[in-house]
Amino acid sequence: MVVVLPISALVVSRLHKIFGSEDLNANAGAGIEIVQFNPKVVLYEIYGSAGATANINYWDADANTHQVNNAPLPWSFTVSTTLPSVSANIMAQTDGSRIGCRITVDGVVREEKKSDGVNPQTFCLVKSA
Template sequence: MTLESQTYAASGAPSDEAPAGPEQPQAQPAGHRSKRRGPLQLLRKIWLPIVILLVIAVAAFGVFRLHGVFGKTETTRPGSGLANDTKPFNPKTVVYEIYGPPGAVATINYLDLDAQPQIVRDVTLPWSLTLTTTAPAASANIVAQGDSDTIGCRITVNGELKDEKTNTGVNAQTFCLVKSA
């Protein structure tokens, strides 16, 4: 072995491998790419973020344009004539009534005009409650059970009878319902 044909490894020990010449390309480690990048390789790397940005831009523009058509009206702009406080229109008076033999006792469950359940325990009959609202619609519901053999309920709205029921039986129970008062 001659001195010109010896190559040295990283440790400094002589190696028997022949030097790489122009006709023998040097082997590169697996997964190693050439440091030279062309425009095609750069495009392969950044095409997805570019597409995402374009989709976001088109969607934002579309929402902006459609917002002007559907979501934005002149009555919601300050000073455009929309009144912040509405004046009461046709206030409604709802009257709940439970009746039975005088001196009978009942437990009553009803919905107030905000649809919140309420309970009144052990009241003497006859019983009534008057509620007033300015809401365009309200649901009136009342259930009662007494300690007598007869009990009845009645719901009136603005003086007009909307529902009335009377039931008999041991510890009689009744209910009245007006879906839209």
């Protein structure tokens, strides 16, 4: 019995080497390679009457709200992100007689609105860019 166990272990070891026992999980835990991609570029624009100013609220790439008071028109702001998707939202009100907003994503106008009147306001929204 004492001789049989070491001989059995040796035979099993040799058979594993001969028949190519391999670690099927050799790359386990290595992780998935992250492929870099071009960032999204979101351009916010507010335009209106010459010499007018506007109070502007917009979202950044993480949907945090930012406020700009008495911004001279035209006004623009660019957000660049590597997030796979981003929501863009801008609201503005002017002391002039007309106002417009535009959201451009990667050079393509995705939303544009205009408003006229006394202290007009407008908003533009792109739910998923």
